[in-house]
Amino acid sequence: MKYIDEFRDPALARRLIAQIHATAARRANAQPIRLMEFCGGHTHAISRFGLRELLAPAVELRSGPGCPVCVTAADDLDRAIALADVPDVILTTFGDMVRVPGSRGQTLQAAAAHGADVRIVYSPLDALDIARQHPQQEVVFLGVGFETTAPGVAAALLQAEAEALPNFCLLSLHKLTPPAMRAILDVGEVALDGIIGPGHVSAITGSAAWDFLPREYAMPCAVAGFEPLDILSAIDALVQAVVAGEPAVINTYARGVRPEGNRVAQNMLAQVFEIGPANWRGFGAIPDSGLTLRENFAHRDAVRQFPVQLTPAPEPPGCRCGDVLRGVIVPTKCALFRRVCTPRNPVGPCMVSAEGACAAYFQYERECVNGLNGFF
Amino acid sequence: MCLAIPTQIIAIDEQQMATVALGGVERRISLVMTPEAQVGDYVLVHTGYAISVLDPEEAQASLETFAELAEIQAELGGPAIDEIY
Numbered sequence: 316m317k318y319i320d321e322f323r324d325p326a327l328a329r330r331l332i333a334q335i336h337a338t339a340a341r342r343a344n345a346q347p348i349r350l351m352e353f354c355g356g357h358t359h360a361i362s363r364f365g366l367r368e369l370l371a372p373a374v375e376l377r378s379g380p381g382c383p384v385c386v387t388a389a390d391d392l393d394r395a396i397a398l399a400d401v402p403d404v405i406l407t408t409f410g411d412m413v414r415v416p417g418s419r420g421q422t423l424q425a426a427a428a429h430g431a432d433v434r435i436v437y438s439p440l441d442a443l444d445i446a447r448q449h450p451q452q453e454v455v456f457l458g459v460g461f462e463t464t465a466p467g468v469a470a471a472l473l474q475a476e477a478e479a480l481p482n483f484c485l486l487s488l489h490k491l492t493p494p495a496m497r498a499i500l501d502v503g504e505v506a507l508d509g510i511i512g513p514g515h516v517s518a519i520t521g522s523a524a525w526d527f528l529p530r531e532y533a534m535p536c537a538v539a540g541f542e543p544l545d546i547l548s549a550i551d552a553l554v555q556a557v558v559a560g561e562p563a564v565i566n567t568y569a570r571g572v573r574p575e576g577n578r579v580a581q582n583m584l585a586q587v588f589e590i591g592p593a594n595w596r597g598f599g600a601i602p603d604s605g606l607t608l609r610e611n612f613a614h615r616d617a618v619r620q621f622p623v624q625l626t627p628a629p630e631p632p633g634c635r636c637g638d639v640l641r642g643v644i645v646p647t648k649c650a651l652f653r654r655v656c657t658p659r660n661p662v663g664p665c666m667v668s669a670e671g672a673c674a675a676y677f678q679y680e681r682e683c684v685n686g687l688n689g690f691f
Numbered sequence: 692m693c694l695a696i697p698t699q700i701i702a703i704d705e706q707q708m709a710t711v712a713l714g715g716v717e718r719r720i721s722l723v724m725t726p727e728a729q730v731g732d733y734v735l736v737h738t739g740y741a742i743s744v745l746d747p748e749e750a751q752a753s754l755e756t757f758a759e760l761a762e763i764q765a766e767l768g769g770p771a772i773d774e775i776y
């Protein structure tokens with residue numbers, strides 16, 4: 316068992332696709348079953364393996380807000396860029412963040428070209444190493460990510476505390492996923508029949524974090540892994556739930572996700588963070604959707620340590636990332652898509668991150684003629 | 692961003708750090724979130740941390756469900772999938 320190839324078997328993928336079509340055909344009204352994949356990782360895999368086309372017209376897949384880079388608000392980025400310009404600050408972050416344009420089109424990458432010290436790290440642990448190696452400078456970690464990513468950042472902070480490392484602090488832009496899911500359903504701009512639940516978020520939160528979907532919204536949710544058979548079996552389970560009219564949370568990623576999640580990681584989050592409002596691109600402020608540092612970590616909070624002046628930030632003109640992130644339009648409906656906005660010259664963040672819906676559509680959906688994109 | 696890669700633990704040291712092979716390169720990752728992980732286990736690795744120990748029995752159960760599906764369709768004569776696509 317290597318946990319990858321076994322879940323890519325092309326013959327089984329085709330069986331599942333056939334079963335999905337057969338089940339969907341039993342639906343009383345002949346409408347397509349509309350599912351949202353919350354997670355950008357799923358968006359990427361769906362595009363890469365050509366699943367959207369193979370499942371049409373029985374199933375319609377719409378991307379959601381599950382790309383942490385994409386939902387980072389422009390003024391939060393402005394703050395990060397302003398921090399990078401503070402003398403003696405080393406700003407560390409994950410790769411995708413350096414190319415996301417702020418409110419005036421400026422990026423961390425451009426700030427670095429003008430002399431700011433911006434470093435890409437693979438892990439928050441690497442940022443700790445940089446702090447140890449540069450005791451005269453302040454290392455700020457720009458923390459972006461959902462429940463999957465935030466515990467590692469919490470662990471790094473706890474380690475900095477344990478070592479009494481004085482020059483390490485955090486700009487926390489971490490966000491929680493269930494409140495965003497609620498926001499989409501409450502606004503009701505997009506009609507949905509079911510949700511493909513984020514697999515690695517759920518590894519931390521547990522599949523039970525989605526119990527509110529069937530309970531409060533009569534919406535089935537299938538927690539899914541990221542290989543083709545994982546995604547297809549989640550869609551299969553959702554289509555069955557929709558046709559039977561029996562909404563439930565179905566965990567199709569039980570090898571990595573337990574109902575209760577990862578308690579150790581949850582405890583680390585609770586130790587370091589408290590829940591507060593957060594700004595989401597495309598949504599504005601969503602209550603109780605962000606992780607801010609607790610009072611006893613104030614000395615590690617870049618917002619409190621480095622107050623910067625910010626002017627309110629408009630979205631880039633013409634960019635419809637907000638509508639894409641709320642699932643209201645598909646990327647190809649944006650007038651700038653492919654014509655002006657490309658991965659080389661991204662206008663909005665949904666074209667920057669590999670998990671952004673615009674980037675996924677740009678990269679894969681044009682070539683995809685017969686599905687599965689040559690993977691099988 | 693939430694990408695997490697399944698990989699096998701090769702060794703564990705006293706600091707709850709594990710050696711794994713990721714993309715053919717040996718890396719050290721932290722096991723603070725999965726203290727139950729043992730050498731030989733597969734874990735999901737995200738930004739330098741193991742976030743979950745993969746459960747081989749659950750994986751096997753999923754694969755068996757898929758295999759059953761294939762059998763059922765074969766018995767029913769199955770939809771002639773190759774004709775559809």
Ligand code: SF4
Binds near residue numbers: 634636651657661
């Ligand atoms: S195609 Fe570009 S400009 Fe249009 S919504 Fe996507 S990122 Fe924004």
